[in-house]
Amino acid sequence: MSAPPVGAVGREHPRLEGRDKVTGAARYAVEYPVENVTYGWAVPAAATRGRILRVDAAPALALPGVLDVLHHGNAPRLTPGVDADLFLLQEPAVHYRGQFVAVVVAETIEAAREAARLVRIDYDTEPHTTVLSEHHPGLYRPNKVNPSYPTDTEDGDFDGGFAAAEVRVDATYRTPAYHNNPMEPHATTARWRDGRLLVHDSNQGSTPVQATLAELFALPREAVRVVAEHVGGGFGSKGYAKAAVVLAALAARQVDRPVRLALTRQQLFGPIGYRAPTIQRVRLGADADGRIAAVCHDAISQTSTLTEFAEQAAVYTRSMYAGRHRRTTHRVVRLDVPTPFWMRAPGECPGAYALESAMDELATACGIDPVELRIRNDPAVDPEQGLPFTSRNLVACLRDGARRFGWADRDPTPGVRRDGRWLVGTGVAGASYPARARAAAAAATAAPDGTFEVRINATDIGTGARTALWQVAADALDVPVDRVAIRVGDSDLPAAGVAGGSMGTASWSWAVIRACEGLRDRLRQAPGGAVPADGLTVEVSTADEVRAQRPLPRYAYGAHFCEVRVDADTGEVRVPRLLGVFAAGRVVNPTTARSQLIGGMTMGMSMALHEEGLLDERYGDWVNHDLAMYHVSVCADVERIEAYWLPEEDPELNPAGVKGIGEIGIVGTAAAITNAVHHATGVRVRDLPVRLDKLLERPPTR
């Protein structure tokens, strides 16, 4: 570990809002006291593709306490062309099953729920297609993949290089739809007053939500205020304005009363997005020493008929390992499904599962230790761009992880270790995630009493951002933390981007530091250094500075090691040990950083072993749409789990020197587990999740 920190940054500190969260005082989106409040309940379409012929609201309206039923025939109008997914209750068209086609507003939750059931909707249905397949005739090449990467890349001669390789791996990996399932559902309290809209909303960035609402409702931005002080998780699914906030705002306008609207757990399976299922073919050609000569990653995923969402699953392969001949491609197909959306490490997470699994297969094929294989193929410069990495410590992560885990004497033979009923194996995978930053504004105010307030519309969705920015601010102001207050989570504060893409702390701390530096300059210039009675404020934007960043490859890295045990009789998988080592720049708060990394790793384990949206093509939706049937890891699934990080200084990042740690923990984890399952059993599961039936029914693949 690095030298002990001199300021607040780098020190453990409990979350600032900790007391509020453990006493129940922290208020989430539908928990603010509101006079005269009403309750909204969304009604999902029971058709998969077609048109609404008729809405009969009469039975619903006949119930006591029901105020109104909004649908395309009577809802307030939204601005077309802003976002097809949010153009709700405007048209009779049904684009996917579960699309919200009506909203009931009632005096009570009980009345709203029952009335929603009684809204009668007749549809004219058309044939639909909802299943992703590599043979789907509708597969096409999008113009770009998320967020703005080239769709395909090619360097050298992959086909020739692969054909000439001594050792070849050619495998196809499948990942199912994954559903974000934050514990707090998408929820909003919406109020209109004098033409102004105030929403308390559960989202990952209220600045962009404010902008979207202003456009949808044709309002100036300053007429919309979005508050998201505490957010019960998002994992990408709240990274943008979503249905709940739009429906709540429509309903509140219609009934001219405040509306609380929370989606049900079942309604979170689709309409708010999900991780797109993927089919990924990876080919690796290497010499007998495992040095990769040719690498190709072809990724297929799905989008909706409304909006193109192209999961960038093959992008991971572009910068991860060496190889002279390279190719990556993406194809998508428009299905009659909800639009997929971001879920923790979109692109990299499924992509790393495929590539890091293929690397394990290559290690087995070459008879080379999988840690050593990765070290041998660590590129000196970005293999596609030819540019030097600002810092690249994958090898250091692998070596440190191997040492901590006790990897050295591993017998690579699959399916030979047994401890009573358990087949035992170990696995490894690499990980990387881009270290990006986005422009933000922040303000810092000095008060005459020697205290400071720092304001930025960052969002703390549980990452610890509030606490980290407070620590950063104290150091930038060069004062003890107890003299600094921080405010986040309100669109009235200086504008900032979403908590997503592992960009939050990098982007926000940049603006906070510049604001604090600016304030210190002003204080130095102030007569006698005195703060005026009404305080002194500096507000800055990092737009120019962020834009001027050199276009260099910037990545965080990691290595996952795990032990799995597979019950020989039942195929049940347990993970007694999961260990990750990461290189992610400076760590602002080790307490919250460790929690984030462990959380990402656990979600990766959950992805590997438990989670799967089970689609029924006849209906076109996921049948296991609740938390009893869609399994996420529970406390008993998580045994020994460790996260470490290496000291890393990278001057090409941002003033705080951080890379972001929200996603890197989930990248590669699933591959480490499936690689260990192969080591334990000899069965290579190439379609997630690894469920006990796959281990019971499939012969070892070697």
Next chain:
Amino acid sequence: MRAFRYHRPADVAEAVALLDADPEAAYLGGGTNLVDLMKLGVQRPGLLVDVTGLPLDTVEPGPDGGLRIGATVRNSDLAAHPLVRRDYPVLARALLDAASGQLRNMATTAGNLLQRTRCAYFQDTAKACNKREPGTGCAALHGQNRELAILGWSERCVATHPSDLAVALVALDAVVEVREPGGPRDVPLAELHRTPGDHPERETTLPRGALITAVRVPPLPFARRSTYLKVRDRAAFAFAVGSVAAALDLDGDVVRDVRLAYGAVAHQPWRAYRAEELLRGRPFTAELAAQAADAELAAARPLRHNGFKVPLIRNITVRALTGLAGSVRP
């Protein structure tokens, strides 16, 4: 959830009379399944008769051993009862493997036996289900049916009974005490649940208005060597994808008596009579246990996604019985 009336009956007779008189009435126990289904619109009672206040909440030792378990005894209290823990580990284990600590504090004995299937199609009013709406079809038959039945299903319904407790109780030859409009009656638990046949909407053999008042577990000294093995998709808090309740009585190496029942394989807790028959009187070996399971599972007709249940049940049968055999050998 439709609006409903609520009544707390003074005694069992009043409860039964209320149900008998009102076709829209339903008994409310712990509510862990009924309230869930009412929110989903799957069940829509117009009157809830809350039986949790009736004096049916005690566990009493029988005169000749055995237990009489009140209908409203909560799952957690039953699992923690000293006699259950000592004399019927299979029962304690089945209870403790089920649901979560909070739900076990709420759920009642009778409610557990009468809980509805967790088939995804049954729980979604937008999908076809003969059990929920007779005549609409069984969407699960050719749908996502990995969790569903391999034994005893019909073209009309492939649902499984989700209870763990019922599997243990059926292995123990438990008897259900029922108060019907016509008076009290005893129903062997093995005869309580129906196979789905043409009428999956009829889940039990009880007449309308019948109230389970207690469950009697007969004395079975060798049940002290009994166990419950549950396999599920995560380490805790999940319904079984397969389970086995087993008790074994050996005379030297020879199987003097045995109890075997399976969960998550059929519309009812599945007592493995054929397997038991094959085991009795023979020297116990792991191979014999496997043969016994195979004999029971010969009738299995797996659906598209649940063929794995056949080897799974076979494997856990062997494990449960060999474990019990090992523990009683000198």
Next chain:
Amino acid sequence: MRGGRESGKPADDQWSSRLALTVNGVGHDLTLDNRTTLLDALRERLGLTGSKKGCDHGQCGSCTVLLDGRRVKSCLVLAVTLDGREVITVEGLAGRRLYPLQAAFVAHDAFQCGYCTPGQICSARGMLDEVSRDWPSAVTADLTAPVELTDAEVRERMSGNLCRCAAYPNIVTAIRAAASSR
């Protein structure tokens, strides 16, 4: 468009019931729609929003409260059944100082987004009482022996409370720390 009946009138008809409920030591006389769950009564009628609605179907544990001292999922309890009963929510745990479990959750960073946290803490309190009565769990090897509170015991007993941020290891540490200081 308006509903068929006057809304908001005190409904002492057959679809509603009056009940006396004690929450965190404070008595309340309530008239509630029979359909109202304990969770919705707490959040929407009594303004006690510490108990969270994560799934509304007993599958996540965010709504866990103590009912007559025992942990239950308040989303599946109909309030109408609770006349004369006593409820403790997360708001009722702390006095002037944090309840030991609350302090331990803060000290060990046993949460991130915080949404499941009140349910985790109430569940932990109920769970520790169950352990103190020597109730066995699914991972207790000897059903008849006193229970020893190991990590495995805590993990099993707390599995009715989902945490999507996956603070599980810190939750286990916090609970054991609070238990040992009891």
